[in-house]
Amino acid sequence: MHKEGAVMATTRAGTLYVVATPIGNLGDLGARAREVLSSVDAICAEDTRHTRQMLVALGIERPLLALHEHNEGEIAWKLVERLRAGDRLALVSDAGTPLVSDPGYRLVREVRAAGLAVSPIPGACAAIAALSVAGIPSDRFCFEGFLPAKASARRERLAALARETRTLVFYESSHRIEESLADLVAAFGADREAVLARELTKLFETVLGDTLEGIAAKVAADDNQRKGEFVLVVRGCEDDTAARLLEGQRLYAKLAEHLKPSVAAKLAADLSGAPRKSLYGGGEG
CATH class of the missing domain: 1.10.10 (Arc Repressor Mutant, subunit A)
Structure with a gap:
């Protein structure tokens, strides 16, 4: 028997491993995740080109299978059959923890329904990383992922969340960060406390804390603050x-x-x- 907390010596046959990968800094990949990725029969990846680059940088060579929102429903049963035959498979997303605003839940659901093992290999998650440095109440929070791309749908969603008392966590892209901040100001009020975390764990990481209006002004005034990947943490409605x-x-x-x-x-x-x-x-x- 291995000691409690020791690195797993081998992967188990017929098991799907859900592996969190770094959100920027490759040094954040844990020893257990590295071993699992090195020893499975194949890795299911959202973008095989992106994942292959990561694996090459880590010195890992494994077969890759594309699994994304457009084909997940079609190939899930094939992957279940591979697991039944004894294969060891890993599931990764482009970055961070799979299934958190990423594909994978259909596969996990099918594997569990088949009575096969699904094992989490925890690690980085952008939402949790941002929440950990925001300094905004984190005992109760609501993860909303990406807001709708269309302005009307986005404003409707925000209006429905305006009186939410839990801390809210959003993902946003560089293409819509200014528009989303403007809609948040309109829906939640200019003075609502928030933190905008950009490019977490990467070279140009920034964490801006201010009111929604203040953050919107800083982003508008600095081209660099409109580049990269964003996590926005917004304090819940207190009044x-x-x-x-x-x-x-x-x-x-x-x-x-x-x-x-x-x-x-x-x-x-x-x-x-x-x-x-x-x-x-x-x-x-």
Whole structure:
């Protein structure tokens, strides 16, 4: 028997290993992850070219299988059959922990449904890394991943989250970081505390803490702050009165599309607890 906490000597037949890989710095790959990746029969990767570059840098040579959102449903059963036959497989994403805003859950679900073993090999996760340095309450948080690309859908999602009391964690790309910050200011208020973590563990890593409005201004003023990969940590809504008002305004905007303003305001106030007069300034009607 190996001692508790010792590096696993070999991988087990018929097991799918879900392996977290570095989010930037290759030095963050643990000894156990390195051993698993070196000893499995094949590695399922979101982007085989990206993963091959990482493996070459680590001195690891293993067969790669493409597994992404477009083919996962089709090949999952084939991978299950390989596991049944005794193969050892690893699942990795482009960076960080698989299944966290990445493909893989369908495969894991199929493997578990077949009664086969799935073993986690923990490591880096951008959301947790950002949360650990944000200095924002982390005892309860809500991971939202990437916001919708379309502006209307993104604003609707943010409006629904405006009165969330848990800390919120978002991923965002360089293409939309300015637009998303502007929509966050509009939905959550300019003074909401937040931290923007960029290029975590990489050479140009930055962590900006400020209000949403302050972060948006810093990003707008510096081209470098619009490059790379982003994790945004936003403090939850603390003021219950403000939360009720935000929810009331969201409901009123929706209801007013189909009802008389006075009726929409009454319903929105009843549902949210926000003052009716703050939603609609007309008479009783």
